[in-house]
Amino acid sequence: MTSPTSDAGPVMTRRDWAALLTIGFGVSLVIMDATIVNVALPVVIEDLDMTATEAQWMNAVYALVFAALLITVGRIGDLKGRRLLFLIGLILFMVASVFAGLAVNAHMLIGARFVQGVGAAMILPTTLSSMNALFVGRARVIAFAVYGSAIGGMAAIGPLLGGWLATDVSWRWAFWLNIPVGLLVAFGIVRSLPETRDPNAQPSGDYLAIILTMVGMGATVFALIESRNYGWWRTDSGTISPVPIVLAVGLVSLLLFVLHERRRRVAGKPVLVDLTLFLIPTFSAGMLAALIVALGEFGLLFTLPLLLQGALGYTALQTGWIILALAMGTFLISSVLPRLSDQLSQRSVVQIGLALETVAVGALALLISRNVPAWHLVVCLFVYGVGVGMATAQLTSLLLKDVPVDESGQASGLQSSARQLGSALGVAVLGGLLIANLGRTTEANLKALSLPGETVDKLTKAVADSAGIAIEGLQRQQGSTAIADAATDAMIHASQLTTGFAALALFIGLLATFRLPKSTDSEETPPAG
Known part of the structure:
Protein backbone atom coordinates (compact mmCIF):
# COMPACT_ATOMS: atom_id res chain seq x y z
CA MET A 1 0.00 0.00 0.00
CA GLY A 205 19.28 -21.36 10.53
CA ASP A 206 20.83 -19.81 13.62
CA TYR A 207 19.14 -22.03 16.21
CA LEU A 208 21.92 -21.62 18.78
CA ALA A 209 21.25 -17.88 18.81
CA ILE A 210 17.56 -18.52 19.51
CA ILE A 211 18.44 -20.79 22.44
CA LEU A 212 20.96 -18.33 23.86
CA THR A 213 18.50 -15.41 23.79
CA MET A 214 15.76 -17.42 25.48
CA VAL A 215 18.09 -18.79 28.17
CA GLY A 216 19.69 -15.39 28.70
CA MET A 217 16.48 -13.43 29.14
CA GLY A 218 14.64 -16.16 31.03
CA ALA A 219 17.42 -16.86 33.52
CA THR A 220 18.02 -13.17 34.23
CA VAL A 221 14.38 -12.40 35.02
CA PHE A 222 13.98 -15.67 36.96
CA ALA A 223 16.90 -14.72 39.21
CA LEU A 224 15.49 -11.26 39.91
CA ILE A 225 12.01 -12.54 40.79
CA GLU A 226 13.04 -15.61 42.80
CA SER A 227 15.77 -13.79 44.77
CA ARG A 228 13.20 -13.02 47.45
CA ASN A 229 12.33 -16.71 47.91
CA TYR A 230 15.85 -18.13 47.78
CA GLY A 231 17.95 -15.17 48.88
CA TRP A 232 20.86 -13.75 46.92
CA TRP A 233 23.54 -15.92 48.51
CA ARG A 234 21.99 -18.39 50.96
CA THR A 235 18.51 -19.75 51.58
CA ASP A 236 16.74 -19.61 54.94
CA SER A 237 17.90 -23.17 55.61
CA GLY A 238 21.55 -22.15 55.11
CA THR A 239 22.10 -23.86 51.76
CA ILE A 240 23.66 -22.05 48.80
CA SER A 241 21.11 -20.02 46.85
CA PRO A 242 20.66 -20.85 43.15
CA VAL A 243 19.97 -17.18 42.33
CA PRO A 244 23.53 -15.95 41.61
CA ILE A 245 24.21 -19.09 39.56
CA VAL A 246 21.07 -18.63 37.46
CA LEU A 247 21.80 -14.92 37.03
CA ALA A 248 25.34 -15.72 35.88
CA VAL A 249 23.96 -18.25 33.38
CA GLY A 250 21.62 -15.59 32.00
CA LEU A 251 24.26 -12.90 31.64
CA VAL A 252 26.85 -15.27 30.16
CA SER A 253 24.26 -16.58 27.67
CA LEU A 254 23.55 -13.04 26.47
CA LEU A 255 27.29 -12.36 26.11
CA LEU A 256 27.77 -15.62 24.18
CA PHE A 257 24.86 -14.64 21.96
CA VAL A 258 26.61 -11.40 20.96
CA LEU A 259 29.94 -13.15 20.33
CA HIS A 260 28.24 -15.95 18.38
CA GLU A 261 26.40 -13.52 16.11
CA ARG A 262 29.58 -11.54 15.44
CA ARG A 263 31.49 -14.69 14.48
CA ARG A 264 28.74 -15.82 12.10
CA ARG A 265 28.60 -12.45 10.41
CA VAL A 266 32.40 -12.34 9.94
CA ALA A 267 32.20 -15.85 8.44
CA GLY A 268 29.53 -14.66 6.01
CA LYS A 269 26.80 -16.87 7.49
CA PRO A 270 23.16 -15.75 8.04
CA VAL A 271 22.51 -14.36 11.52
CA THR A 441 9.67 -2.60 57.33
CA THR A 442 6.61 -4.54 58.50
CA GLU A 443 8.83 -6.74 60.65
CA ALA A 444 10.59 -3.73 62.16
CA ASN A 445 7.31 -1.90 62.84
CA LEU A 446 5.71 -4.94 64.47
CA LYS A 447 8.75 -5.58 66.66
CA ALA A 448 8.43 -1.98 67.87
CA LEU A 449 4.99 -2.95 69.23
CA SER A 450 6.67 -5.57 71.46
CA LEU A 451 4.69 -8.42 69.91
CA PRO A 452 5.83 -12.03 70.38
CA GLY A 453 8.40 -13.15 67.80
CA GLU A 454 6.15 -15.88 66.44
CA THR A 455 3.34 -13.38 65.90
CA VAL A 456 5.69 -10.93 64.18
CA ASP A 457 6.93 -13.64 61.82
CA LYS A 458 3.42 -14.83 61.01
CA LEU A 459 2.05 -11.34 60.30
CA THR A 460 5.12 -10.28 58.33
CA LYS A 461 4.86 -13.36 56.12
CA ALA A 462 1.14 -12.78 55.53
CA VAL A 463 1.66 -9.14 54.54
CA ALA A 464 4.72 -9.74 52.33
CA ASP A 465 3.44 -12.92 50.67
CA SER A 466 0.20 -11.16 49.71
CA ALA A 467 2.10 -8.11 48.36
CA GLY A 468 0.27 -5.98 50.92
CA ILE A 469 -3.25 -7.20 50.16
CA ALA A 470 -3.53 -8.72 53.66
CA ILE A 471 -3.34 -5.21 55.13
CA GLU A 472 -6.95 -4.55 54.16
CA GLY A 473 -8.03 -7.49 56.30
CA LEU A 474 -6.01 -6.22 59.25
CA GLN A 475 -7.64 -2.80 58.89
CA ARG A 476 -11.09 -4.41 59.17
CA GLN A 477 -10.30 -6.45 62.29
CA GLN A 478 -11.34 -4.94 65.60
CA GLY A 479 -8.62 -4.59 68.17
CA SER A 480 -5.78 -4.68 65.64
CA THR A 481 -5.52 -0.96 64.84
CA ALA A 482 -1.88 -0.70 65.91
CA ILE A 483 -0.93 -3.77 63.86
CA ALA A 484 -2.82 -2.49 60.82
CA ASP A 485 -1.18 0.92 61.16
CA ALA A 486 2.27 -0.70 61.36
CA ALA A 487 1.64 -2.70 58.18
CA THR A 488 0.06 0.29 56.39
CA ASP A 489 3.03 2.51 57.21
CA ALA A 490 5.35 -0.22 55.93
CA MET A 491 3.45 -0.41 52.63
CA ILE A 492 3.57 3.36 52.22
CA HIS A 493 7.30 3.47 52.95
Missing part, protein backbone atom coordinates in the same frame (compact mmCIF):
# COMPACT_ATOMS: atom_id res chain seq x y z
CA THR A 2 1.43 3.38 -0.95
CA SER A 3 -0.41 6.46 0.18
CA PRO A 4 -1.29 8.86 -2.64
CA THR A 5 0.56 12.15 -2.68
CA SER A 6 -0.50 15.76 -2.82
CA ASP A 7 1.34 19.06 -2.70
CA ALA A 8 1.56 18.64 1.05
CA GLY A 9 2.96 15.10 0.72
CA PRO A 10 1.42 11.64 1.28
CA VAL A 11 -2.15 11.62 2.63
CA MET A 12 -4.23 8.92 4.31
CA THR A 13 -6.76 7.08 2.16
CA ARG A 14 -9.76 5.17 3.47
CA ARG A 15 -7.86 1.89 3.09
CA ASP A 16 -4.88 3.40 4.90
CA TRP A 17 -7.12 4.20 7.85
CA ALA A 18 -8.69 0.74 7.82
CA ALA A 19 -5.23 -0.87 7.90
CA LEU A 20 -4.05 1.53 10.60
CA LEU A 21 -7.11 0.90 12.78
CA THR A 22 -6.60 -2.86 12.41
CA ILE A 23 -2.99 -2.48 13.52
CA GLY A 24 -4.00 -0.10 16.33
CA PHE A 25 -6.65 -2.44 17.74
CA GLY A 26 -4.25 -5.39 17.48
CA VAL A 27 -1.57 -3.52 19.41
CA SER A 28 -4.18 -2.29 21.91
CA LEU A 29 -5.22 -5.87 22.60
CA VAL A 30 -1.65 -6.90 23.43
CA ILE A 31 -0.79 -3.83 25.50
CA MET A 32 -4.10 -3.77 27.34
CA ASP A 33 -3.67 -7.39 28.37
CA ALA A 34 -0.25 -6.56 29.76
CA THR A 35 -1.86 -4.15 32.24
CA ILE A 36 -5.55 -5.05 32.57
CA VAL A 37 -4.90 -7.54 35.37
CA ASN A 38 -2.89 -5.04 37.44
CA VAL A 39 -5.89 -3.44 39.12
CA ALA A 40 -7.69 -6.79 39.38
CA LEU A 41 -4.55 -8.39 40.85
CA PRO A 42 -5.60 -8.08 44.52
CA VAL A 43 -8.89 -9.84 43.70
CA VAL A 44 -7.06 -12.55 41.73
CA ILE A 45 -4.60 -13.06 44.60
CA GLU A 46 -7.48 -13.68 47.02
CA ASP A 47 -9.57 -15.76 44.64
CA LEU A 48 -6.76 -18.13 43.60
CA ASP A 49 -4.83 -17.93 46.90
CA MET A 50 -1.71 -16.69 45.09
CA THR A 51 1.57 -15.74 46.74
CA ALA A 52 3.38 -12.48 45.97
CA THR A 53 5.93 -14.38 43.88
CA GLU A 54 3.18 -16.06 41.85
CA ALA A 55 1.58 -12.64 41.32
CA GLN A 56 4.91 -11.35 39.98
CA TRP A 57 5.22 -14.33 37.67
CA MET A 58 1.69 -13.85 36.35
CA ASN A 59 2.76 -10.48 34.92
CA ALA A 60 6.45 -11.12 34.29
CA VAL A 61 6.05 -14.40 32.38
CA TYR A 62 3.84 -12.64 29.81
CA ALA A 63 6.47 -9.96 29.18
CA LEU A 64 9.35 -12.44 29.45
CA VAL A 65 8.25 -14.91 26.77
CA PHE A 66 7.13 -11.90 24.75
CA ALA A 67 10.68 -10.51 24.85
CA ALA A 68 12.39 -13.86 24.29
CA LEU A 69 10.51 -14.61 21.06
CA LEU A 70 10.20 -11.18 19.48
CA ILE A 71 13.57 -11.23 17.72
CA THR A 72 12.85 -14.61 16.14
CA VAL A 73 9.28 -13.97 15.06
CA GLY A 74 10.20 -10.58 13.62
CA ARG A 75 12.46 -12.37 11.16
CA ILE A 76 9.82 -15.06 10.48
CA GLY A 77 7.39 -12.30 9.57
CA ASP A 78 9.90 -10.87 7.11
CA LEU A 79 10.21 -14.30 5.49
CA LYS A 80 6.69 -15.75 5.54
CA GLY A 81 4.55 -12.62 5.58
CA ARG A 82 3.71 -10.22 8.38
CA ARG A 83 -0.06 -10.31 7.94
CA LEU A 84 -0.08 -14.13 8.12
CA LEU A 85 1.95 -14.18 11.33
CA PHE A 86 -0.26 -11.43 12.79
CA LEU A 87 -3.36 -13.57 12.21
CA ILE A 88 -1.79 -16.77 13.62
CA GLY A 89 -0.58 -14.92 16.72
CA LEU A 90 -4.00 -13.35 17.23
CA ILE A 91 -5.75 -16.74 17.17
CA LEU A 92 -3.23 -18.21 19.65
CA PHE A 93 -3.67 -15.17 21.88
CA MET A 94 -7.45 -15.56 21.95
CA VAL A 95 -7.30 -19.29 22.73
CA ALA A 96 -4.93 -18.64 25.63
CA SER A 97 -7.24 -15.88 26.89
CA VAL A 98 -10.08 -18.38 27.18
CA PHE A 99 -7.98 -20.67 29.39
CA ALA A 100 -6.69 -17.74 31.47
CA GLY A 101 -10.28 -16.83 32.30
CA LEU A 102 -11.01 -20.46 33.23
CA ALA A 103 -7.97 -20.75 35.56
CA VAL A 104 -8.64 -22.57 38.85
CA ASN A 105 -5.20 -22.03 40.37
CA ALA A 106 -2.09 -19.88 40.01
CA HIS A 107 -0.20 -22.43 37.91
CA MET A 108 -2.96 -22.66 35.31
CA LEU A 109 -3.17 -18.88 35.08
CA ILE A 110 0.60 -18.48 34.76
CA GLY A 111 0.65 -21.17 32.05
CA ALA A 112 -2.10 -19.42 30.10
CA ARG A 113 -0.23 -16.12 30.41
CA PHE A 114 2.84 -17.87 29.01
CA VAL A 115 0.93 -18.92 25.90
CA GLN A 116 -0.58 -15.44 25.63
CA GLY A 117 2.96 -14.10 25.55
CA VAL A 118 3.77 -16.38 22.60
CA GLY A 119 0.78 -15.04 20.68
CA ALA A 120 1.61 -11.45 21.62
CA ALA A 121 5.18 -11.97 20.41
CA MET A 122 3.77 -12.77 16.98
CA ILE A 123 1.45 -9.78 16.94
CA LEU A 124 3.55 -6.81 18.02
CA PRO A 125 6.57 -6.91 15.67
CA THR A 126 4.44 -7.80 12.67
CA THR A 127 2.15 -4.81 13.27
CA LEU A 128 5.04 -2.42 13.74
CA SER A 129 7.04 -3.64 10.74
CA SER A 130 3.87 -3.61 8.58
CA MET A 131 3.25 -0.01 9.54
CA ASN A 132 6.89 0.88 8.92
CA ALA A 133 6.55 -0.54 5.38
CA LEU A 134 3.11 0.86 4.55
CA PHE A 135 3.35 4.51 5.56
CA VAL A 136 5.70 7.32 4.53
CA GLY A 137 5.94 11.07 4.99
CA ARG A 138 3.03 12.82 6.73
CA ALA A 139 1.06 9.57 6.82
CA ARG A 140 3.93 8.01 8.77
CA VAL A 141 3.79 10.75 11.42
CA ILE A 142 0.05 10.20 11.83
CA ALA A 143 0.44 6.42 11.90
CA PHE A 144 3.08 6.45 14.61
CA ALA A 145 1.08 8.96 16.66
CA VAL A 146 -1.89 6.56 16.58
CA TYR A 147 0.41 3.63 17.36
CA GLY A 148 2.00 5.42 20.33
CA SER A 149 -1.41 6.46 21.62
CA ALA A 150 -2.56 2.84 21.45
CA ILE A 151 0.42 1.73 23.55
CA GLY A 152 0.26 4.52 26.12
CA GLY A 153 -3.51 4.80 26.28
CA MET A 154 -4.28 1.10 26.51
CA ALA A 155 -1.65 0.68 29.21
CA ALA A 156 -3.87 2.95 31.30
CA ILE A 157 -7.34 1.94 30.09
CA GLY A 158 -6.47 -1.67 30.90
CA PRO A 159 -6.43 -1.00 34.66
CA LEU A 160 -9.78 0.84 34.46
CA LEU A 161 -11.42 -2.08 32.67
CA GLY A 162 -9.77 -4.49 35.07
CA GLY A 163 -11.07 -2.54 38.05
CA TRP A 164 -14.61 -2.40 36.72
CA LEU A 165 -14.68 -6.08 35.82
CA ALA A 166 -13.16 -7.15 39.16
CA THR A 167 -15.66 -5.00 41.09
CA ASP A 168 -18.93 -5.47 39.18
CA VAL A 169 -18.47 -8.58 37.02
CA SER A 170 -15.53 -10.98 37.41
CA TRP A 171 -11.78 -10.68 36.95
CA ARG A 172 -12.07 -13.57 34.48
CA TRP A 173 -13.66 -11.22 31.95
CA ALA A 174 -10.41 -9.27 31.94
CA PHE A 175 -9.23 -12.13 29.72
CA TRP A 176 -12.46 -13.09 27.98
CA LEU A 177 -12.85 -9.51 26.76
CA ASN A 178 -10.04 -10.31 24.32
CA ILE A 179 -12.33 -12.59 22.30
CA PRO A 180 -14.80 -10.07 20.79
CA VAL A 181 -12.03 -7.50 20.25
CA GLY A 182 -9.81 -10.17 18.72
CA LEU A 183 -12.52 -11.25 16.29
CA LEU A 184 -12.90 -7.63 15.18
CA VAL A 185 -9.15 -7.39 14.56
CA ALA A 186 -9.15 -10.70 12.66
CA PHE A 187 -11.85 -9.33 10.35
CA GLY A 188 -9.73 -6.23 9.72
CA ILE A 189 -6.64 -8.33 8.96
CA VAL A 190 -8.47 -10.37 6.33
CA ARG A 191 -10.28 -7.42 4.72
CA SER A 192 -7.97 -4.41 5.00
CA LEU A 193 -4.35 -5.23 5.80
CA PRO A 194 -2.01 -5.85 2.82
CA GLU A 195 0.62 -8.56 3.08
CA THR A 196 4.22 -7.35 3.30
CA ARG A 197 7.50 -9.24 3.57
CA ASP A 198 11.19 -8.72 3.00
CA PRO A 199 11.99 -10.11 -0.48
CA ASN A 200 15.69 -10.31 0.40
CA ALA A 201 15.29 -12.11 3.75
CA GLN A 202 16.88 -15.54 4.07
CA PRO A 203 16.36 -18.12 6.84
CA SER A 204 19.27 -17.79 9.24
CA LEU A 272 19.44 -14.06 13.72
CA VAL A 273 20.28 -10.47 14.64
CA ASP A 274 22.18 -8.05 12.46
CA LEU A 275 24.27 -6.37 15.16
CA THR A 276 25.31 -3.67 12.71
CA LEU A 277 21.90 -2.12 13.35
CA PHE A 278 23.35 -0.89 16.62
CA LEU A 279 25.83 1.20 14.64
CA ILE A 280 22.87 3.41 13.64
CA PRO A 281 22.93 6.16 16.32
CA THR A 282 19.16 6.68 16.42
CA PHE A 283 18.54 2.95 16.79
CA SER A 284 21.12 2.13 19.48
CA ALA A 285 20.33 5.15 21.65
CA GLY A 286 16.59 4.62 21.21
CA MET A 287 16.90 0.97 22.22
CA LEU A 288 18.62 1.86 25.49
CA ALA A 289 16.06 4.54 26.27
CA ALA A 290 13.15 2.21 25.40
CA LEU A 291 14.38 -0.51 27.77
CA ILE A 292 14.92 1.83 30.72
CA VAL A 293 11.65 3.71 30.19
CA ALA A 294 9.63 0.48 29.98
CA LEU A 295 11.22 -0.66 33.24
CA GLY A 296 9.98 2.45 35.02
CA GLU A 297 6.57 2.60 33.36
CA PHE A 298 5.40 -1.00 33.70
CA GLY A 299 7.03 -1.48 37.10
CA LEU A 300 4.98 1.45 38.37
CA LEU A 301 1.74 0.10 36.88
CA PHE A 302 2.38 -3.18 38.72
CA THR A 303 3.11 -1.67 42.15
CA LEU A 304 0.75 1.33 42.30
CA PRO A 305 -2.54 -0.65 42.38
CA LEU A 306 -1.16 -2.78 45.23
CA LEU A 307 -0.62 0.38 47.28
CA LEU A 308 -3.98 1.94 46.47
CA GLN A 309 -6.00 -1.17 47.30
CA GLY A 310 -3.80 -2.80 49.90
CA ALA A 311 -3.04 0.18 52.13
CA LEU A 312 -5.02 3.27 51.10
CA GLY A 313 -8.48 1.68 51.03
CA TYR A 314 -9.44 2.19 47.38
CA THR A 315 -11.58 -0.38 45.58
CA ALA A 316 -10.48 -1.93 42.29
CA LEU A 317 -12.87 0.33 40.37
CA GLN A 318 -11.73 3.47 42.22
CA THR A 319 -8.14 2.54 41.47
CA GLY A 320 -9.03 2.15 37.81
CA TRP A 321 -10.59 5.62 37.73
CA ILE A 322 -7.50 7.16 39.28
CA ILE A 323 -5.17 5.48 36.78
CA LEU A 324 -7.52 6.55 33.95
CA ALA A 325 -5.95 10.01 34.35
CA LEU A 326 -2.87 8.53 32.72
CA ALA A 327 -4.90 7.59 29.64
CA MET A 328 -6.50 11.02 29.49
CA GLY A 329 -3.09 12.67 29.40
CA THR A 330 -1.93 10.31 26.67
CA PHE A 331 -4.97 10.77 24.46
CA LEU A 332 -4.95 14.55 24.90
CA ILE A 333 -1.36 14.96 23.77
CA SER A 334 -1.76 12.48 20.88
CA SER A 335 -4.17 14.85 19.13
CA VAL A 336 -1.52 17.56 18.88
CA LEU A 337 1.55 15.38 18.31
CA PRO A 338 1.61 15.72 14.48
CA ARG A 339 1.51 19.53 14.79
CA LEU A 340 4.06 19.48 17.60
CA SER A 341 6.35 17.34 15.47
CA ASP A 342 6.35 20.10 12.85
CA GLN A 343 7.64 22.59 15.42
CA LEU A 344 10.15 20.48 17.36
CA SER A 345 12.63 17.75 16.50
CA GLN A 346 11.68 14.19 17.37
CA ARG A 347 14.45 14.11 19.96
CA SER A 348 13.06 17.20 21.65
CA VAL A 349 9.57 15.70 21.78
CA VAL A 350 10.94 12.50 23.34
CA GLN A 351 13.01 14.44 25.88
CA ILE A 352 10.13 16.68 26.94
CA GLY A 353 7.96 13.60 27.35
CA LEU A 354 10.52 11.78 29.47
CA ALA A 355 11.13 14.90 31.56
CA LEU A 356 7.39 15.12 32.30
CA GLU A 357 7.32 11.43 33.22
CA THR A 358 10.30 11.81 35.55
CA VAL A 359 8.86 14.87 37.32
CA ALA A 360 5.39 13.31 37.66
CA VAL A 361 6.64 10.01 39.10
CA GLY A 362 9.10 11.84 41.37
CA ALA A 363 6.28 14.02 42.70
CA LEU A 364 4.17 10.90 43.20
CA ALA A 365 6.93 9.38 45.35
CA LEU A 366 6.98 12.52 47.52
CA LEU A 367 3.18 12.76 47.82
CA ILE A 368 2.42 9.15 48.77
CA SER A 369 1.07 9.13 52.31
CA ARG A 370 -1.80 7.73 54.36
CA ASN A 371 -4.09 10.70 53.68
CA VAL A 372 -2.94 11.83 50.24
CA PRO A 373 -5.92 13.40 48.37
CA ALA A 374 -6.99 11.46 45.31
CA TRP A 375 -6.73 14.55 43.12
CA HIS A 376 -3.00 14.79 43.88
CA LEU A 377 -2.57 11.30 42.46
CA VAL A 378 -4.76 12.17 39.46
CA VAL A 379 -2.71 15.26 38.59
CA CYS A 380 0.57 13.33 38.79
CA LEU A 381 -0.75 10.51 36.63
CA PHE A 382 -2.24 12.95 34.11
CA VAL A 383 1.12 14.70 33.66
CA TYR A 384 2.76 11.29 33.51
CA GLY A 385 0.33 10.26 30.76
CA VAL A 386 1.16 13.35 28.72
CA GLY A 387 4.81 12.36 28.95
CA VAL A 388 4.05 8.77 27.94
CA GLY A 389 2.13 9.95 24.89
CA MET A 390 4.97 12.22 23.77
CA ALA A 391 7.82 9.82 24.44
CA THR A 392 6.37 6.50 23.30
CA ALA A 393 5.17 7.46 19.81
CA GLN A 394 8.18 9.53 18.84
CA LEU A 395 10.75 7.20 20.41
CA THR A 396 9.39 4.30 18.37
CA SER A 397 9.41 6.34 15.18
CA LEU A 398 12.84 7.84 15.92
CA LEU A 399 14.70 4.61 16.53
CA LEU A 400 13.29 3.09 13.31
CA LYS A 401 13.64 6.21 11.20
CA ASP A 402 17.09 5.45 9.76
CA VAL A 403 16.63 1.67 9.60
CA PRO A 404 16.32 0.32 6.02
CA VAL A 405 12.76 -0.84 5.36
CA ASP A 406 13.99 -4.32 4.42
CA GLU A 407 15.39 -4.60 7.97
CA SER A 408 12.24 -3.25 9.62
CA GLY A 409 11.00 -6.64 10.81
CA GLN A 410 14.23 -7.41 12.62
CA ALA A 411 14.58 -3.87 13.97
CA SER A 412 10.95 -3.93 15.13
CA GLY A 413 11.55 -7.21 16.91
CA LEU A 414 14.64 -5.82 18.62
CA GLN A 415 12.99 -2.62 19.82
CA SER A 416 9.91 -4.51 20.98
CA SER A 417 12.18 -7.00 22.76
CA ALA A 418 13.86 -4.10 24.55
CA ARG A 419 10.49 -2.78 25.68
CA GLN A 420 9.19 -6.15 26.81
CA LEU A 421 12.43 -7.06 28.54
CA GLY A 422 12.19 -3.69 30.27
CA SER A 423 8.60 -4.50 31.27
CA ALA A 424 9.58 -7.87 32.70
CA LEU A 425 12.52 -6.30 34.53
CA GLY A 426 10.22 -3.57 35.82
CA VAL A 427 7.88 -6.12 37.40
CA ALA A 428 10.83 -8.15 38.69
CA VAL A 429 12.94 -5.27 39.99
CA LEU A 430 10.28 -2.84 41.24
CA GLY A 431 7.96 -5.62 42.38
CA GLY A 432 10.81 -7.32 44.20
CA LEU A 433 11.94 -4.03 45.72
CA LEU A 434 8.41 -3.31 46.95
CA ILE A 435 7.87 -6.74 48.49
CA ALA A 436 11.34 -6.97 50.06
CA ASN A 437 11.05 -3.55 51.71
CA LEU A 438 7.46 -4.23 52.71
CA GLY A 439 8.59 -7.36 54.55
CA ARG A 440 11.56 -5.73 56.28
CA ALA A 494 7.98 0.62 50.50
CA SER A 495 5.85 2.32 47.84
CA GLN A 496 7.67 5.63 48.28
CA LEU A 497 11.00 3.89 47.79
CA THR A 498 9.78 1.88 44.79
CA THR A 499 8.19 4.88 43.08
CA GLY A 500 11.33 6.91 43.68
CA PHE A 501 13.35 4.16 42.00
CA ALA A 502 10.95 4.28 39.02
CA ALA A 503 11.54 8.03 38.75
CA LEU A 504 15.29 7.41 38.79
CA ALA A 505 14.96 4.84 35.99
CA LEU A 506 12.98 7.32 33.89
CA PHE A 507 15.62 9.99 34.52
CA ILE A 508 18.36 7.63 33.32
CA GLY A 509 16.23 6.96 30.23
CA LEU A 510 16.05 10.71 29.67
CA LEU A 511 19.83 10.99 29.91
CA ALA A 512 20.17 8.20 27.34
CA THR A 513 18.24 10.25 24.77
CA PHE A 514 21.03 12.85 24.68
CA ARG A 515 22.98 10.29 22.66
CA LEU A 516 20.40 10.71 19.92
CA PRO A 517 21.37 13.13 17.12
CA LYS A 518 19.57 16.47 17.19
CA SER A 519 18.43 16.07 13.61
CA THR A 520 17.29 12.82 12.03
CA ASP A 521 16.04 14.20 8.79
CA SER A 522 16.68 11.75 6.02
CA GLU A 523 15.31 10.92 2.65
CA GLU A 524 12.15 8.87 2.89
CA THR A 525 12.57 5.25 1.92
CA PRO A 526 9.78 3.84 -0.26
CA PRO A 527 7.63 1.22 1.38
CA ALA A 528 8.49 -2.41 0.91
CA GLY A 529 6.43 -5.30 -0.21
